[in-house]
Amino acid sequence: MDLYVVLGLPHEATESDIKRAYRRLARRFHPDINPGDRAAELRFRQILDAYETLMDPERRSRYDSGGSAVSDRRPSGFEGFDFSAHGLDPSATFGDLFADVLMDRGTGRLAPERGADLHQDIVLPFEEALSGATRALTVTRRESCRACAGSGQTRATAGTCVECEGSGAVRSVRGHMVFSRNCPSCLGSGQPRPRPCAPCGGLGQETRTEPVEVRIPPGVASGDRLRVAGKGNAGARGGVPGDLYVSVHVSPHPVFRREGDDLHVVVPVAIHEAALGARIDVETPEGAAKLRVPPGTQSGQRFRLRDRGAVSSRGGRRGDLIVEIRLMLPHVLDERSKELLREFGRINGESVREQR
Ligand SMILES: [Zn+2]
Ligand SMILES: [Zn+2]
Incomplete structure (x- = not known):
């Protein structure tokens, strides 16, 4: 052979x-x-x-x-x-x-296994994403069984194994061969085998639904992922638990649009304000601010208010507020205004075309 x-x-x-x-x-x-x-x-x-x-x-x-x-x-x-x-x-x-399929090569023991990560989504109003918030999420996760502290077994009882009378080995005769092997009942310990924990069925884990508080830092944006350490599933054989990942979705705002850490806002300006210059009110996340519009401002022109944007959730510099001017024509109804505009056109019509 x-x-x-x-x-x-x-x-x-x-x-x-x-x-x-x-x-x-x-x-x-x-x-x-x-x-x-x-x-x-x-x-x-x-x-x-x-x-x-x-x-x-x-x-x-x-x-x-x-x-x-x-x-x-x-x-x-x-x-x-x-x-x-x-x-x-x-x-x-x-x-x-x-x-040995599951064996830790270093220690020769069954390797502890890290628990799985969990994922949840969260929808935040625009303002709360800017200011930060705390939210209690309801999370269903696998936790270490409280009855058996994760061991999956009831505590070993005192006494001797009835199968092997405490010797830890059993002998069997097959034909003319005598076998001696570990007692299958006590696995060689000689003591009564601990029974599987009833509440968890021997798994050492149970499913629990509980509130998990998530601290949302100021400045989070759509697509950001927050990690809550240790709030994933429990690990096996004493392994560390996984983490909970919370994906952030921010609702749109009627006034502000976010781009990176900058906020954009469109502000209507009357024709005389744009032509002559003015101090106008601009909405910022912290309320109104004044912006000086210089004489001759064009529609679509942008002004930057430094550090009035979103706080950077990555800890960097705060973003800016970018103000875009939109020229709004008045609804001219009265004769006096119409007359003035005709006069205005006679004087300035050529000048507008020259600027193109
Ligand atoms: Zn248990
Ligand atoms: Zn035994």
Whole structure:
């Protein structure tokens, strides 16, 4: 029998290839997973033999050069599996073999897992986005179970395991083979197995709906995302919880339009104000402000009021308020105004066309 074929490997397989193949096959054929299955037992023994031979550089090179593949350990026909004789941790049951999928390579323990992040949307009136606010969101999240403090189990009770009478091991006889393995009831501890926590069904987590206060900093804009640390789902096996992300949507304002941290406002100006110059009222987020419009101001011309825009939510400089002038013609109804405008036209008509 070709040892490489047993492990499903090519002859140039590396040590880590061999380890990987062994782990993969052990998960399928380990006697603990296939109790009473003779074929699986024999198959596992071949896998173990191949693994041990190929992992030992000296034995592997002897095998590769056509030497004996027979392993040099004592025959074990009547003793069943004595795992320690195979250089395996005797407590290495299928649970351990599977566990390495989730295993933290550093500590050799089941790795804690961070909880998932949660996402919510929030709609804010324009003014509140500028001034900042506090909002209580209703969040449904997975939390550590209060009954079992997240362990998923009731606390271990005192006494001895009835299955193994406290020894932690059970022996079974199959044909002429005697097996000794960890007690499946207490997993080798010898104590009664802790029962799964009833309120959470052993998951260690429960779903809770609760208010979460979100502080909205002044100056947030549509598309901003706020992070509330630790208010996502609880982590597994002692892992840290995820975060809650709140996406901000700001309602439009009837007067102001936001562009970056600048605010834009359109202000109507009468023809005589634009022509002669004037001090006009401009609406700002903090109320009215005065703006001096110089003589000869054109429609569409813009003026900048420094630091009267939105507070930067990123902590930078405050934006400006950009005032756009819109010339409004009066509704001329009375004869006197009409006469003045005709006169105005006679004097200034040419001058307007020259400016183009
Ligand atoms: Zn619980
Ligand atoms: Zn037991």
